[in-house]
Amino acid sequence: MRKIFTCVAIIFLAVMVVYGIFFSFNKKEQKTLIAPQTSLIKMKAFDHLRNFPNVHLTDWNLQLVNSDNAVSEQEIDLEIIQGNLQLDARIIDATQKLLEAAKKTNIPLQIISAYRTISYQEQLVQKEIYQNIAKGMTKAEAEQQTYRLLSKPGHSEHNLGLAIDVVDQAYYRQYGGQLLPEAVSTSKGAIWLKENAANFGFILRYPQGKEEITKIEYEAWHYRYVGEEVAKYLVQNELTLEEFHEKLKQLKM
Ligand SMILES: [Zn+2]
Numbered sequence: 001m002r003k004i005f006t007c008v009a010i011i012f013l014a015v016m017v018v019y020g021i022f023f024s025f026n027k028k029e030q031k032t033l034i035a036p037q038t039s040l041i042k043m044k045a046f047d048h049l050r051n052f053p054n055v056h057l058t059d060w061n062l063q064l065v066n067s068d069n070a071v072s073e074q075e076i077d078l079e080i081i082q083g084n085l086q087l088d089a090r091i092i093d094a095t096q097k098l099l100e101a102a103k104k105t106n107i108p109l110q111i112i113s114a115y116r117t118i119s120y121q122e123q124l125v126q127k128e129i130y131q132n133i134a135k136g137m138t139k140a141e142a143e144q145q146t147y148r149l150l151s152k153p154g155h156s157e158h159n160l161g162l163a164i165d166v167v168d169q170a171y172y173r174q175y176g177g178q179l180l181p182e183a184v185s186t187s188k189g190a191i192w193l194k195e196n197a198a199n200f201g202f203i204l205r206y207p208q209g210k211e212e213i214t215k216i217e218y219e220a221w222h223y224r225y226v227g228e229e230v231a232k233y234l235v236q237n238e239l240t241l242e243e244f245h246e247k248l249k250q251l252k253m
Helices: 002-050 089-104 118-134 139-149 169-175 181-185 188-200 228-236 241-250
Strands: 078-081 085-088 109-113 163-168 202-204 222-225
Touching: 078 089, 085 089, 089 109, 089 188, 089 222, 109 169, 118 139, 163 169, 163 188, 169 181, 169 188, 181 188, 188 202, 188 228, 202 228, 228 241
Parallel strands: none
Antiparallel strands: 078 085, 109 163, 163 222, 202 222
């Protein structure tokens, strides 16, 4: 009886030892299976940060102006470009280089709108609302439709002097200053700008598919200066200025 008991005890111990070895081996295998994936994710996250522009939320060229953020009270040092238009003097060089580069590739550009005073923005908004009412819309509908394409006075990047509405000269000859979404987006100038503007510090500010974030319909003509480093980063990572500001806040930059 005692022998049987000893035998059972030995078998039980042996089973425990074998199970223990197997279990720890299995655990190790699980670890080696998980480890490469985790480090890959970490590496990717690190990569994203390594290329992150070394800039700050308060940089003049990153000022966020949209339906929630008005232009801050400030004196803008304006300079003339393309005859009678004006822009913030700090972006004149970059804008001229952009225009020259487009000209060299045989797609000369035409700036339709640059700096606008807040009162001029008010006139534009009122005119658009009246035109929409004339088309048969109610006042509320007319306003809603207007603010899909025009920012409220004081909430437009044109009030900052850091944005341009730009098309190619062939388009301009055909349509003048009218900005027709379909016609502009398929024009040579818009295609060239989408591919090259970032090299001069400009971004397509209201891209297709980001309307929920920008609260503005896709505008193939509206380019905003943010500086070359940020512009390239935003294009590579398909980010809007709103999303970039969120990242800067998260990183406390
Ligand atoms: Zn614009």
